[in-house]
Amino acid sequence: MRPALLVMMLLARHATAAESTPAETPQPPAPAPTETPQPATAPAASSATPPPPVREPVPAVPSSLDFDLLGTPPPPTVNVDADAMRRRRTLLSLHQGFGIALATLMAGSIVTGQLNYSDRFSGSSTGRWERPHTLLTFSTLLTFAGTGALAALAPVPLDQESRGFDRVRLHEAGMIGATLGMISEGTLGILTAHNEGRLGQARLADAHMAIGYTTLAFMLTALGALVF
């Protein structure tokens, strides 16, 4: 170890001599200084002239990547809980899958609802679409609840800074509208079924259909906010 250090000091000394006085004959190496190290460019001690600006010491330039100009990085300002991040990713990936299933079921509910409405109020009232519509709407409601629960259960591992109105806010706003629409739809659907044969049933069915399309619009807005 000691001979290696001596060789390094010899080389360093030689480089200094060659840089400053290239014509001179290299001098034998002096022993390594033992006192406190001094900066490479010490300011001249003069009371008349102001001291030069403080400069950082400049290290030698090797050709390899074995250097570190920035030193140890400061501790990160954002603390990331890796476990919570993984859990969040899993839940939100499931949320995405459930969301796609929900959109498909919702489209099925709307189509069968429209067919049922046409059959009951402007057709021969066979009731052939009533069961498919009921099955699809309950499936939609269950999937909707599951999708929302997955998003609600996803941990928020970071201290979120104020982020304004972004895509996710639009998605959330759309899904809040869709939730209100779902609740109204369920209520109106039950009311419409209980008013079978009464004069007001058609008006309830009209409202049920209008809210159904509005709910679909909210959901498409929420979905489109993330996709496009």
Next chain:
Amino acid sequence: MLQALMAVFIAAAPANARLYAADGGASVLTYKVVHKLHQVNAEARSVEAKALLAGDGAVQVMVRVPVASFRSGDANRDEHLLEVVNAGAHPYVAFKGVAHLDVPTTLPATIPLQVKGELDFNGVKNPETIPVTMEFNPDGAVRVKGAFSFSLDRYSIERPSLLFVKIDDDCAVTLDLVFKQVGP
């Protein structure tokens, strides 16, 4: 003894080597990733960078950016980035490189340069070559502009997906760094 050695090496540095540091307020680093349906652009302004220019034209440069400092305009997406790049274990992306340039004798001057080095991202180090243009200004500042791209898979980054379609493997990076001399 170690302090004495450091003093010897510092004293041995070429007299006309210059140390530059990036102006954090004026420097920016961006990335762009592409999905089938849209593309994402994000930028970071918390850029730490230093460059050492030796008298013979040898250049060393080191750039470091906290991954949490990238902003894409969508906070949720930026959080996903922290997940996929494992920011808890590897909070920084860093590049260290070397190059050689012909030091300009007149200013202003613009010099193209290939910086060969190593990118450390997500705990994976890979060699990268970054083409840059260095603008030496009369006020002593040096503006460095460059662009390169790298494969996310090469850095073991699990590419995020939307509607079960992953983003492209290619990540395009642009840099615009303003350096000011901080050493003699």
